[in-house]
Amino acid sequence: xxxxxxxxxxxxxxxxxxxxxxxxxxxxxKEARRAQILPADIFRSEMVLQRGKAxxxxxxxxxxxTLSVSFGGQEKRAAVARDGSWKVELEPLALSKEGxxxxxxxxxxxxxxxxxxxxVVMRNILVGDVWxxxxxxx
Numbered sequence: 001x002x003x004x005x006x007x008x009x010x011x012x013x014x015x016x017x018x019x020x021x022x023x024x025x026x027x028x029x030k031e032a033r034r035a036q037i038l039p040a041d042i043f044r045s046e047m048v049l050q051r052g053k054a055x056x057x058x059x060x061x062x063x064x065x066t067l068s069v070s071f072g073g074q075e076k077r078a079a080v081a082r083d084g085s086w087k088v089e090l091e092p093l094a095l096s097k098e099g100x101x102x103x104x105x106x107x108x109x110x111x112x113x114x115x116x117x118x119x120v121v122m123r124n125i126l127v128g129d130v131w132x133x134x135x136x137x138x
Contacts, residue, residue, distance in 0.1 A: 035062040035112045037104050037120045045122045050130045051095050058087035059104070062117075068107040072100055072127065077107060099124030 039059035049055055057069050061080045069076050069088045076088040105119030 035110055035117050037061045037067065037106070037117065039104060039120055039122075043102070043122060046124050047122070048126045048128050048130055049093060051127045052092050054092055055090040056087060057090060057102070057104075058085070060084040061086055061106070062110065065110060066107045067104060069102070069104050071102040071125070072096070093127040096127040099126060101125070 037059065038061065039057065043057065043059070057071075057076075061067055061084060063080050063082050063084050065080045067078045067080060067086055067088075069078065069090070071090060072093050074090050076090060078086040078088045080086045102122040102125050103119055104121075106117055110117045
């Protein structure tokens with residue numbers, strides 16, 4: 001084999017390898033996005049939850065997996081449906097003066113393309129009375 005032929009084969013191999021790596025990169029990013037835990041938009045850090053009432057927590061995640069939701073000494077598990085939806089209901093909560101963390105994580109931890117999917121942690125959440133006011137001012 002001539003030096004020129006070897007050089008061409010090497011260049012073709014590099015192009016093929018680069019293409020495979022590029023495809024792997026985009027596929028793994030897409031899979032990682034699909035595997036993210038996405039609580040409903042209403043759930044955020046710095047929020048107040050209603051005391052004395054059962055508390056539904058819901059969102060979307062990777063279908064077929066199990067999630068763990070923990071808050072205020074409670075931990076509930078939810079199976080993620082085929083459409084990616086999940087929901088748990090926490091027991092009624094007592095008034096709190098100290099902020100707490102709401103944590104949502106895969107159970108067992110999920111890895112996509114070698115990287116662990118991080119849990120969602122919302123901080124400084126209080127439990128108290130939530131009032132909604134609406135009306136017209138004249």
